Amino acid sequence: MSFNQKFDQHGIWRREFALRLRLLAEWMKDHDLLDAAVEERLHRLELQVRSDKVMVAFVAEVSRGKSELINAIFFAGYGRRIMPASAGRTTMCPTELGYDADVPQCLRLLPIETRLQTQALMEWRMVPEKWTRVDLDVNDPAQLARALEKVAEVRHVNQEEARALGFWHDENPDDNPPVRADGLIEVPRWRHALINIAHPLLKQGLVILDTPGLNAIGAEPELTVSLIPQAHAAIFILAADTGVTKSDLAIWREHLITEGDGCESRLVVLNKIDTLWDALSTPEQVQMQIDRQVATTAEILGLPRSQVIPVSAQKGLVAKVTGDQALLQASRLPALELALAGGVMGQRQKILRAAVADGIRELKAEAERAMHIRRRDLAEQMIELRGLRGKNVSVIHHMRSRIEQERAEFDTSGAKIHAIRSVHLKLLREVFNLLGTPTLRAELAELTHALKQPGIKLGVKKAYGQTFSRLRESLQKSRILGGEIQSMLTASFRQLNAEFSFSLQAPKEPDFTRYERDLESIQRSHLQYLGLGNMLKLSQPEFCDRLVRALATRLRVVYESALSEVELWNKSASSQLDVQLRERRRNFSRRLEAIERIREAASGLNERIAEIAAQENVLNELDAKLAELTSHLVGELSLRFFPADETDATVRAALTEAA
Ligand SMILES: Nc1nc2c(ncn2[C@@H]2O[C@H](COP(=O)(O)OP(=O)(O)OP(=O)(O)O)[C@@H](O)[C@H]2O)c(=O)[nH]1
Ligand SMILES: [Mg+2]
Known part of the structure; x- marks a missing residue:
């Protein structure tokens, strides 16, 4: 298959896949499974697939x-x-x-x-x-x-202008463009x-x-x-x-x-x-x-x-x-197109597929957690109501006050959750500080200053080294803070689960190794560039500025994606709390309502029990449907357009796990 065909096919796949993600989101929304974090995750996945x-x-x-x-x-x-x-x-x-x-x-x-x-x-x-x-x-x-x-x-300019525009360097006379008879120099x-x-x-x-x-x-x-x-x-x-x-x-x-x-x-x-x-x-x-x-x-x-x-x-x-x-x-053009298709597109598809499989896996886990809570709430109600069979009014009354008491106890969780949120936020703010634009800007200002020192040539490596080791340090600090947040959340969630019957699970913290690797390669490319005869140009202040601007462009991409990952992580933790809090509260209301109806004989106990059984069935169907939809999506990742031999082992493992 030629590069063009392969690219075409990749495009079709991406469009169809994005559409499917959209349908999944709608389905989840219709069934109240779309919390803020899941929605964000789906949205990002769709965007990633569409705009790759x-x-x-x-x-x-x-x-x-x-x-x-x-x-x-x-x-x-x-x-x-x-x-x-x-x-x-x-x-x-x-x-x-x-x-x-x-x-x-x-x-x-x-x-x-x-x-x-x-x-x-x-x-x-x-x-x-x-x-x-x-x-x-x-x-x-x-x-x-x-x-x-x-x-x-092209344009023709005098030497002075050529120098200002970066086309004339007194330090490398051999490389300078030819000067025409009229003294002008051709520039783009x-x-x-x-x-x-x-x-x-x-x-x-x-x-x-x-x-x-x-x-x-x-x-x-x-x-x-x-x-x-x-x-x-x-x-x-x-x-x-x-x-x-x-x-x-x-x-x-x-x-x-x-x-x-x-x-x-x-x-x-x-x-x-x-x-x-x-x-x-x-x-x-x-x-x-x-x-x-x-x-x-x-x-x-x-x-x-x-x-x-x-x-x-x-x-x-x-x-x-x-x-x-x-x-x-x-x-021999076809052979080149073939190589491009296999090498470039193959790589790209692998990366995209692995990312999407990961995203779907997490999405599924989050939706399943929401269903798990609903199922558990229904089971609780079922036990409660079955226990009421053949009981008299005073028992029913007693039951009601017990639920109310439980609800009052549950309401104390609000204060705890609030405390956890404020610790979480405080730690997060530190991460945002470390990775925020002001920090980066300050680092780069310092580097520019260092590079503009007269006689910096011998010290360039050191100046870059210092800047990058500080940048790396801030990433490492963020990683450590991330670990702290993760253990804080794990411990607090465990406690909340035990005390208030939540089923919270701290989402996995972002992995910063990718960003550390990015920093390394950026540093390497700069030193390589400067080492190859461009070092002399540092004596021109505009060159320094341009160089550091170029550096900033790339670093910003790294820092922005790190921050956005941290944000999603945070969102996923806090929306779990929101959702579960809401579900638990709803559950108390439903239980009270059921008791009330039974007490007023507005509806029979058996009817209520049948209602709950029906709801359980609906939930089971939802669960099955979710599994079907996600595994279908994951199947789409591997089967339709990508023959087995093209899918490498790691991706295959991710896909199997996600399914
Ligand atoms: N004989 C022959 N000439 C070629 C081939 N490919 C390009 N050329 C010629 O080489 C010259 C330069 O081709 P370009 O495509 O302009 O080269 P370029 O690398 O883009 O050059 P710049 O834009 O100036 O950097 C043109 O006259 C082309 O016709 C080829 O496969 N065979
Ligand atoms: Mg050209």
Whole structure:
């Protein structure tokens, strides 16, 4: 199956699955099983499934064929070249292709001058009026292609301006762009481009990042330390006619091996194999040449050969547009698409499925707990009423006062719960403090200050080290606090269960290891980036600001997801209390009401007993239905679209457990 087909299928699955989650939520709501935490959990799951994005970044030296490859893989359906691809430097700014239904189909361009301000790209995204907008007509491929040529636009500026914009560095004179006879320097006109088109794959959450040739000195730190590392897959492109050049290798080192792990999310494409086709060589000779290039490339980059895929993007595009099957096979594009489908999409699906299976498992446990309380309440009433058979009025009266007394005793639980809530809140507030924006901002201000010290070059590692060890420390403190909250809740819930017949269970505390790992990889990517000749740029204050802004962008994502996990955890504990308190109170009213009716002979005892039995039956049916609905959902996760051999063992275990 090709990448496009696999992605398509993934999209269909996600839509259907999100719909099913919505139906489950409605069903639960109709049966009063949807407490605040369950509702939130369902909502998040639905959102996660619906909005799951997959970003694929294309990274390479100038003119290796990034844009052409994007055309060939994704846009051949338009019947022509859509992304500008031509000899020499073409794509001048990072270009993101995606689809957001809330925005009309258009190309948005952020002027390069925004670099003179300190905001990170992430922040500019929130300011639509600063972007130049060009509407796109997808039914007119020629207009589309013409509009997209804007990503190749340039401006000419003097040296002073080039320096301010980050394209001229006195410290690395060899890397500076050429100065024209009139003393001006060519720089990109735009800083970033966002293309919003309703292409079928983009509509389903694919985001493609085309980058300008990255040997460029003007590349922003944010691209290296934030955008590319966050892509789910990066495709590194080389040209078969040039092999691995020194600058290719520099880009590979700077952009693609920073994270250490996740080798399968890096694909190396050896493009332009058609330059090796030649009428004087036999097909075997050509094949041998290609094999040799693949082997050398793999060896230089330290990868298994299977991860280097030889293709011809240009011939692939031509073949698709003209429907030439033989040429398509010769271009080897299908093999690359296959690798993308298996590697990138496979990984992504696994992660999504595991997360969803986890969510459903917790959801089911919470709903079952609510049903358990109802069942127990019914059983209590049943015993009570059966005991009344053949008893006289005074016994009934006595029973009534006993229930009232029980209710009075139960009401004292309110004070205890209140006390637990305030301890819980106090501890939570500490966690929020540790992970909140002000803490992060203060840390980053300190780092910026340190990096701006003259002669910092030798101390950069130390400055980062100190900042990150403080950040790690705050995560560790949060983890410890989380543990304290968890034991506090466990002990208090146990006590409440014993004293007031609740069946509370403290929800599992968030696992912070993931965030610690994220911190580590962020730190690693920064040091790697600075270690590769970018260190000298630190002497420019704007560069420091930009670097730290880029860092902030990524850290914020980590901290926000940690906080939101803590919030959900908190919500799940407090809504359990709410629900059970409400159910218990209702139960007292129901019991009193039943006694009252019996006393007034308004309804017979046997009828009431029959009513309760009927309610028990309804509850059993609900329980069975919940099990059926959730196991059906979990089944959907594994069976329909994902053959058994594609589902790895951990996911399978999670699925079985959830079912
Ligand atoms: N022969 C041949 N030429 C190719 C192939 N792929 C791309 N090219 C040519 O290489 C040149 C550069 O291609 P682009 O797609 O613009 O390269 P790029 O990597 O996007 O370059 P920049 O945007 O400048 O960084 C163009 O003239 C393409 O036609 C290929 O498979 N074979
Ligand atoms: Mg390009």
